[in-house]
Amino acid sequence: MRRLAISTVSGLVAFAALPVATAIAEARDFKIDPAHFSIVFNAQHIDYAPTWGMFLKGEGSFTFDEDTRTLSDLTVTIPADSVFSNNERRDGHLRSDDFLSAETHPDITFVMTSAEEETARSGTVTGDLTLRGVTRPVTLDVTLNKVGPYPFGDTYVIGISARTTLKRSEFGMTYAVENGLVGDEVPIRIDLEAIRQ
Secondary structure (H helix, E strand, C coil): CECCCCCCCCCCCCCCCCCCCCCCCCCEEEEEEEEEEEEEEEEEECCCEEEEEEECCCEEEEEEECCCCEEEEEEEEEEHHHEECCCHHHHHHHHCCCCCCCCCCCEEEEEEEEEEEEECCEEEEEEEEEECCEEEEEEEEEEEEEEEECCCCCCEEEEEEEEEEEEHHHHCCCCCCCCCCECCEEEEEEEEEEEEC
8 A cells, every 4th residue: 555644644745855853942742633633544345335434542643843844753643443334343354364464463554654735735655564563664745724723722733634546455354355255455534633832
């Protein structure tokens, strides 16, 4: 899979290509709000229609400078066994070694390595995605939706959307690829709100 960019979730807001090591006086830490963190995916089922799923849990954090739109230290962790497709039997299969291998590799992680700005509100974030114990680079297309004071409580929030497509066979997930019963390419969409700490 050419990832998601979870980092997905990693590097989700990086809209500048400044070195991570650069000192940024106004950089602030943000933590992803688990109540507003959606990771949705689908895969073709025998080419009749895509079957949809999501992960019910996830956490992550990053550092962001709003003035320079510089992102750093983006990391995301998703429990593999939190996968949900609205079918108990299928969810069990998704957690098995045919797919996520959740017992052996309980966490899916994304760690940002770079980011590139395209416009003031869009760009790409690249990072290392580890899935089933296999680590590969993944790039996400990221949109910065909104940054500002939250209308509820004394908080300051960033809203972000990201998309990527993974090729599951690249992570050793080859079940039903050869016979075309389950699609190899898996589009992923991530939407989140992160709270300034």
